[in-house]
Amino acid sequence: MADFRYTTVSLENKTVRGIISDKSLKNAKRIIDGICRRNNLRLLKIEKKVTYLYSVQKRNEKPSKGEQKAYSKDEITSALQKMGFRVLKVQKKLFDFRFPPPSKDIVMFIRITADLLKEKLSYNEILTLLLSDMENKTLKETIREINQDLKDGKEGREVFGKQQGVLGKFPSYMLGVASTSGDMATIYESTAKFLERNEEFKKNLRQALVMPVVILFFLFLAIMFYVAYIFPKTAEMFLKFNIPLPPLTSATLGLSEFLKNNIIWILLGVGVIIWFVIKFVKSQKGRLLIDKSMHKIPVVGPLMHKTSIEIFSRVFYALYSGSGENITVLKIAAEACRNTYMEKRIKEIAIPMMIKEGKGLVESLEKTGVFTKNALSRFRSGAESGTLKIAAYQLSNYYEKETTYKLKNIIDLINISISMFIMVVMILLTLISSETALIKPESPLSR
Numbered sequence: 001m002a003d004f005r006y007t008t009v010s011l012e013n014k015t016v017r018g019i020i021s022d023k024s025l026k027n028a029k030r031i032i033d034g035i036c037r038r039n040n041l042r043l044l045k046i047e048k049k050v051t052y053l054y055s056v057q058k059r060n061e062k063p064s065k066g067e068q069k070a071y072s073k074d075e076i077t078s079a080l081q082k083m084g085f086r087v088l089k090v091q092k093k094l095f096d097f098r099f100p101p102p103s104k105d106i107v108m109f110i111r112i113t114a115d116l117l118k119e120k121l122s123y124n125e126i127l128t129l130l131l132s133d134m135e136n137k138t139l140k141e142t143i144r145e146i147n148q149d150l151k152d153g154k155e156g157r158e159v160f161g162k163q164q165g166v167l168g169k170f171p172s173y174m175l176g177v178a179s180t181s182g183d184m185a186t187i188y189e190s191t192a193k194f195l196e197r198n199e200e201f202k203k204n205l206r207q208a209l210v211m212p213v214v215i216l217f218f219l220f221l222a223i224m225f226y227v228a229y230i231f232p233k234t235a236e237m238f239l240k241f242n243i244p245l246p247p248l249t250s251a252t253l254g255l256s257e258f259l260k261n262n263i264i265w266i267l268l269g270v271g272v273i274i275w276f277v278i279k280f281v282k283s284q285k286g287r288l289l290i291d292k293s294m295h296k297i298p299v300v301g302p303l304m305h306k307t308s309i310e311i312f313s314r315v316f317y318a319l320y321s322g323s324g325e326n327i328t329v330l331k332i333a334a335e336a337c338r339n340t341y342m343e344k345r346i347k348e349i350a351i352p353m354m355i356k357e358g359k360g361l362v363e364s365l366e367k368t369g370v371f372t373k374n375a376l377s378r379f380r381s382g383a384e385s386g387t388l389k390i391a392a393y394q395l396s397n398y399y400e401k402e403t404t405y406k407l408k409n410i411i412d413l414i415n416i417s418i419s420m421f422i423m424v425v426m427i428l429l430t431l432i433s434s435e436t437a438l439i440k441p442e443s444p445l446s447r
Contacts, residue, residue, distance in 0.1 A: 003049040003162075004028040005071045008041035016041060021162040047071040051093040056085035063088055069145075098166070101139040106167055107195045109139060110175070114188035123150070123184070142166045156180050170336050171195065177319065190318030194311060194336070197400060201307055204407045212418050219422060226429065227252060228259045248432050284340075291341035299410055303403045308339040309375050310399035317392040326361065327351055342370040361388070375399075 004025065008016045018035070022028040029046060036043050049069050054076055057063040070076045076090050109130060116126045127147040134140040142163055149159040156179025164172045171191055178187035232253060259266070280286035295305040315333040320326070334346040345368035353364040362380045365371055371379075375395055382391025 005047045006032045007044045008036055009044060011040050052076045053091055053093050054080065055089040056080050056087055058085050067093060098138045100166060101136040103199060105136045105139050106171065107192065107199060110171065110188060110195060111192040114185060114192045117185035117188055138166060173332065187318050190314060194314055204411065212414055215418060227256050232256045252432050287340045288344065291339045303407055306399045307403050308337040308342055309371060310396045312337040313392040313396035317389055317396060320389045345370050
């Protein structure tokens with residue numbers, strides 16, 4: 001989100017300035033126009049905070065270059081002159097692209113902050129340390145903006161809320177909550193743990209599902225190339241001499257002819273199927289159906305379901321206070337759990353039951369039908385003993401250990417299965433290739 005500064009004049013001819021953050025100038029102008037109408041102000045100008053490149057020199061030292069965000073060129077020039085520099089050049093940066101930093105850098109930023117908060121360092125000191133060592137340019141600029149906004153007295157949720165494009169929606173919300181809470185270290189720790197688990201889960205999922213699919217896809221292409229191009233070159237030689245072909249050779253040659261004659265229709269059909277699958281998966285209805293049926297997928301499904309419950313429990317633990325903020329906590333935890341069906345059931349069943357019917361938390365969660373018996377048992381035990389926050393933490397740790405261990409076993413099993421499949425395919429190709437060596441042409445005398 002960008003910062004926009006507006007300058008207005010009141011009825012008493014006094015200059016009034018303000019700053020708002022928004023994604024576009026169009027939205028910012030609409031908000032500013034509303035402010036002007038409500039307060040009888042006349043809008044003079046709107047300035048966007050952009051990046052300027054500058055070149056300065058101090059006394060007879062070598063000129064140095066740098067960049068700084070500001071609302072105007074004059075602001076940069078004035079600030080540098082006050083610092084004792086002779087300004088050589090200031091110009092707006094033409095291409096000011098901010099590419100999102102790698103997720104591992106965001107995880108590192110939050111993890112280091114959490115660890116240093118435990119060491120009782122002040123938040124300002126932590127940001128200053130990170131600024132000097134951060135290598136990613138976008139993240140470094142983001143930390144600088146956060147530090148400056150907090151120094152300017154801005155509210156934490158506003159400061160981190162405008163950094164959603166860099167940090168992500170959920171981390172930005174959690175860090176905004178942490179800035180106004182009495183226990184920043186705990187929330188930063190929970191957020192770091194959530195992001196670490198998220199990255200670990202994605203990595204394991206790639207190993208368990210994505211990489212095997214890629215391997216099988218290229219194996220399929222290699223087989224098709226062999227069957228459609230390489231093998232016929234050998235087999236067709238025997239057909240020229242009217243030599244009878246063995247069963248495997250004859251069947252493979254028939255398949256090769258079919259592929260060559262219908263390759264366009266086959267590719268078109270596969271492309272259409274892939275397009276429909278991608279479109280369905282990206283649609284809201286498709287996403288809901290997939291997430292609803294997730295736990296029914298053999299082997300991997302139950303682990304992904306438990307991982308969603310683990311994330312829900314971890315976020316719930318980080319935000320739960322035992323007061324009337326439970327509804328907001330449930331919404332945030334549901335949005336973070338990475339399962340749209342689970343999120344929908346919590347928002348449409350559990351929360352309305354608690355608000356309209358006055359039902360308890362555990363009873364409402366049970367009605368959603370998306371939590372395991374073990375999870376509901378832990379929540380119920382915590383609610384009855386007054387240790388619901390601790391119960392959520394224990395449940396998240398339990399499911400973390402269980403899913404991590406089982407997923408590693410599944411990855412090993414899938415790797416072994418792929419190796420066995422490749423071995424079978426290679427044996428089959430070897431049999432087909434070697435069968436041609438058994439072909440015996442009829443001798444001229446036998447004719």
